[in-house]
Amino acid sequence: MVINMGKDLNEGEINKSALLDNLPSMVYRCNFDRDWTMQFVSDASFELTGYKAESLIGNRDLCFNDIIAPEYREYLWIRWNNVLSQRESLMYEYEIITATGQRKWVLETGQGVFNENGDVEALEGIIIDITERKVNEKRNEFLGKHDLMTGLYNREYFEVLLEYELDLEPNVKKAILNINLKKTDLFTLAYGFHYSQELIKKIAAELTTLCTNDCRLFSTYANRFTLYLKNYKDKNDLIQLSEEVVKILITILSAKGNNVGIGILEINEGETDVKKILRDVLIASENSVSNLNNQCRYVFFDKDMELKIIRQAKIKDLLEKIATGNDDYLYLQFQPIYNVEQNRICCFEALSRLKSDELGIVSPLEFIPLSEETKLIIPIGKRIIHKSLCFLRKLIENGNNDIRISINVSAIQLFDNDFTSSLIELIDNADIDPSKVIIEITESVFSDNYHEINEKLNKLKDRGICITIDDFGTGYSSFARERELNIDGLKIEKYFIDGLIVLNPERLITNDIISMAHKLGHCVVAEGVEHEEQMQYLVKHKCDMIQGYLISRPLDEEYAIQLLKNNDFSKYAIKEKTDKK
Numbered sequence: 001m002v003i004n005m006g007k008d009l010n011e012g013e014i015n016k017s018a019l020l021d022n023l024p025s026m027v028y029r030c031n032f033d034r035d036w037t038m039q040f041v042s043d044a045s046f047e048l049t050g051y052k053a054e055s056l057i058g059n060r061d062l063c064f065n066d067i068i069a070p071e072y073r074e075y076l077w078i079r080w081n082n083v084l085s086q087r088e089s090l091m092y093e094y095e096i097i098t099a100t101g102q103r104k105w106v107l108e109t110g111q112g113v114f115n116e117n118g119d120v121e122a123l124e125g126i127i128i129d130i131t132e133r134k135v136n137e138k139r140n141e142f143l144g145k146h147d148l149m150t151g152l153y154n155r156e157y158f159e160v161l162l163e164y165e166l167d168l169e170p171n172v173k174k175a176i177l178n179i180n181l182k183k184t185d186l187f188t189l190a191y192g193f194h195y196s197q198e199l200i201k202k203i204a205a206e207l208t209t210l211c212t213n214d215c216r217l218f219s220t221y222a223n224r225f226t227l228y229l230k231n232y233k234d235k236n237d238l239i240q241l242s243e244e245v246v247k248i249l250i251t252i253l254s255a256k257g258n259n260v261g262i263g264i265l266e267i268n269e270g271e272t273d274v275k276k277i278l279r280d281v282l283i284a285s286e287n288s289v290s291n292l293n294n295q296c297r298y299v300f301f302d303k304d305m306e307l308k309i310i311r312q313a314k315i316k317d318l319l320e321k322i323a324t325g326n327d328d329y330l331y332l333q334f335q336p337i338y339n340v341e342q343n344r345i346c347c348f349e350a351l352s353r354l355k356s357d358e359l360g361i362v363s364p365l366e367f368i369p370l371s372e373e374t375k376l377i378i379p380i381g382k383r384i385i386h387k388s389l390c391f392l393r394k395l396i397e398n399g400n401n402d403i404r405i406s407i408n409v410s411a412i413q414l415f416d417n418d419f420t421s422s423l424i425e426l427i428d429n430a431d432i433d434p435s436k437v438i439i440e441i442t443e444s445v446f447s448d449n450y451h452e453i454n455e456k457l458n459k460l461k462d463r464g465i466c467i468t469i470d471d472f473g474t475g476y477s478s479f480a481r482e483r484e485l486n487i488d489g490l491k492i493e494k495y496f497i498d499g500l501i502v503l504n505p506e507r508l509i510t511n512d513i514i515s516m517a518h519k520l521g522h523c524v525v526a527e528g529v530e531h532e533e534q535m536q537y538l539v540k541h542k543c544d545m546i547q548g549y550l551i552s553r554p555l556d557e558e559y560a561i562q563l564l565k566n567n568d569f570s571k572y573a574i575k576e577k578t579d580k581k
């Protein structure tokens, strides 16, 4: 129903009002005053505001301004004044409070009706209910700013906030702690997604207890939290906070043997590059967890860390290239192993190196762990085996039939399902007797899955391949276990050989290791022999083989071949040519 103040409606106007009454949105004509005194209101007013049209017209029961949520009243007045002065139309979103007290979002569009003098005679427009759209917008806005699992603000929000505050308060001390729980991935694998999610939620709740106005918590990446600190005094405050975080993490995670860490970055005064800040703190947090087992520690970002990460990225790049078939960067050196009884070189250990114009020669101690971390050790390991076998083939073709090759193999290679078949295939392809091939594995391999590994070793042994335990004595194995293992020999770690010249003879156990190993039927190699005295001790205690700089450093292929040609070891000490590269 349309009520028109003081005027009768003609037929055309009646049709128009019937049309307007059927519109789902409220149509109006009102005075340009602070009450928005209504001259005309369509029936949809009731649906929208809960007030009938007649209540509003002429401000009979209330004026429209009373329905507008108070905080928008002044703004709406100013907006109308602005658009009218420009003779433009209005489009404005605001909230109203309905007769039942419910808040609704509305969109008002309207324009002024001017008389011939240019004065505003009335305002006409339409008011639409947009609550549903607004709720969706708010929901999306919340989702855009929050991490759904923990309810904490997310990285996007943190970045915007940080950028804003760096600009606004350049002189306020600021720091970031990045808490890295990456290793909780292992829980997901072991116990399922829900379990690890519950853990993360629990940690989020506990970390929230550390928050203050100047210490805020964000969920920035999967399994990572960020504490953003302002106005702290000095490094000690950051250390103290980190220790509290460590305490929380250890309480929740320690029993589950987790490996977590905290990277800390103090933001330099005047720094404005948010991307750099976030990258640096990530570098520190990566460093806080790398190469650690079941520990929780915090580290401050420093320049060296950045250089290390850049270098590692370059090495990983080379490893990728090698894994996909590029042969320019990987090469092997060969270190002879001397058989005491036979007084000859009986074997070479293949030792891999990386080389590039930019990085020079990279030690396996640096790139093997990276290739393990990236699992590239599997394809790269195959290339190493292939190259080692090619070298042995050359030796055989040179008439050295009684020589063997010893190849280092990492746990990750060994755990790979294809390892045994691929090794056997490579040996067959090179037309080599499997008994001429020795696989060196480190003791740490046996810390897990002892039975699985032993089964794998048995398969290799069945094919005639020999197995040696590398770096024996410093890791997990014991002679009790050694007895059960199907191996041929062990290499005594350099540590026990070094001891031969520094320790009191009564405190030496190297002789006991040799005799125990012999009792178990294992052959013994001493690693890292550098001095005549060590050699004499080892020969006296019946060590079977000697490897070390005293015999020769690792050699490039051509020098290794050369060495065999002069296979005369009447004197133990052979000062050979060293690395050519």
Ligand code: C2E
Residues within 6 Å of the ligand: 335, 350, 351, 352, 363, 364, 365, 368, 384, 408, 409, 410, 440, 470, 471, 527, 528, 529, 530, 547, 548, 549, 550, 554
């Ligand atoms: P490892 O298998 O125990 O090899 C012996 C290491 O000691 C070699 O270091 C060798 O150059 C060094 N060495 C030999 N004699 C002496 C000596 O008299 N004095 C001293 N100070 N050092 C000596 P390198 O070549 O740097 O290799 C380090 C480790 O990297 C190796 O220890 C092995 O665990 C690993 N590695 C090397 N090549 C490979 C590979 O192809 N695959 C895998 N998985 N690991 C490899």
Ligand code: MG
Residues within 6 Å of the ligand: 349, 408, 440, 470
């Ligand atoms: Mg070795």
Ligand code: MG
Residues within 6 Å of the ligand: 470, 471, 491, 493, 527
């Ligand atoms: Mg070794």
